[in-house]
Amino acid sequence: MTNPLQVLVTGATGRTGALVVQKLQQRPAQFTVRGFVRSGQKASDRFGTTVPLYIGDIAQPDTLSPALAGCDALVILTSAIPQMKAPPKPGQRPEFIYPEGGTPEQVDYHGQLNQIAAAKAAGVKHIVLVGSMGGTNEQHPLNRMANGNILIWKRKAEAYLISSGLDYTIIRAGGLQDQPGGQRELIVGKDDTLLAHPPDGIPTSIPRADVADVVVQALLEPAARNKAFDVISKPEGNPGAVVTTDFGALFEQTTPGL
Ligand code: NAP
Secondary structure (H helix, E strand, O other): OOOOEEEEEEOOOOHHHHHHHHHHHOOOOOEEEEEEEOOHHHHHHHHOOOOOEEEOOOOOHHHHHHHHOOOOEEEEOOOOOOEEOOOOOOOOOOOEEOOOOOOHHHHHHHHHHHHHHHHHHHOOOEEEEEEEOOOOOOOOHHHHHHHOOHHHHHHHHHHHHHHOOOEEEEEEEOEEEOOOOOOOOEEEEOOOHHHHOOHHHOOOEEEHHHHHHHHHHHHHOHHHOOEEEEEEEOOOOOOOOOOOOOHHHHHHOOEOOO
16 A cells, blocks of 8 residues: 655645645545635634644745745635725726735736745645636736736646646636536636637536645546646536546546646
8 A cells, every 4th residue: 555645735724725624634534634724713614623734835935945944736726806996886897906915927927936836845746736728818817806817817827837857737617607517518628719719608617616626636647647738518408428436547638748
């Protein structure tokens, strides 16, 4: 029997990050999990004392090194979080800002680079990075949000990860939903072709719980190594859909490179 993989999840108090932590905890024979968080209070509200927690900030590399010491794999689930400026007036669109120190350039680019560099220095073998579909389109509305260019910065960080020499799995999710996982057929693609041509016109979305399952399986399945892909799900109960259970076969459909 092999030792469990030691995995650090950053953004562990985030909506997908917390699901990944919980799913890894449910497989103690395969994984030992740690969380990297910036709020100890938020983390203990979520996990109690069940998860070893490292408190820090991805902008501060010296807080990452202790969390990564002895880890086999890193799951990056940190992301810039836009905030609404004020409730919109009737008929107007809401306006967003990023908090000071929390722009996409600072979090989704420099913050991810800090994590990749710290992981490499710590001898981590594999990084799973969750990103977003839409990054091939500079005009994507998410890039205009608070002029943050979030998808552009995410994609630059993905390119850096690929060039790092570490094993990588880059999972670019469609629109995230807070719905149960394990009940849908997952579909993988590349270069936003699923956005341009969604099969049968289905919504280009996926439950966070399914993304978390893809992360867990990517840590286990060799076919996920050195791959980058988009992923969405068919709606639950979609006629002809076959619930995805064979993740190795799913990853076989994905390809290396950005
Ligand atoms: P989320 O809930 O917004 O979580 C983001 C996490 O990043 C939070 O835990 C946050 O910490 C952490 N974080 C931000 N700045 C940090 C810093 N400087 N140091 C340490 N931690 C920091 O994430 P999500 O909605 O589950 O999304 C997961 C990923 O999927 C993101 O990359 C997102 O862009 C991407 N995605 C989202 C959508 C969508 O529809 N929303 C679609 C496709 C892809 P706190 O908990 O302390 O705030």
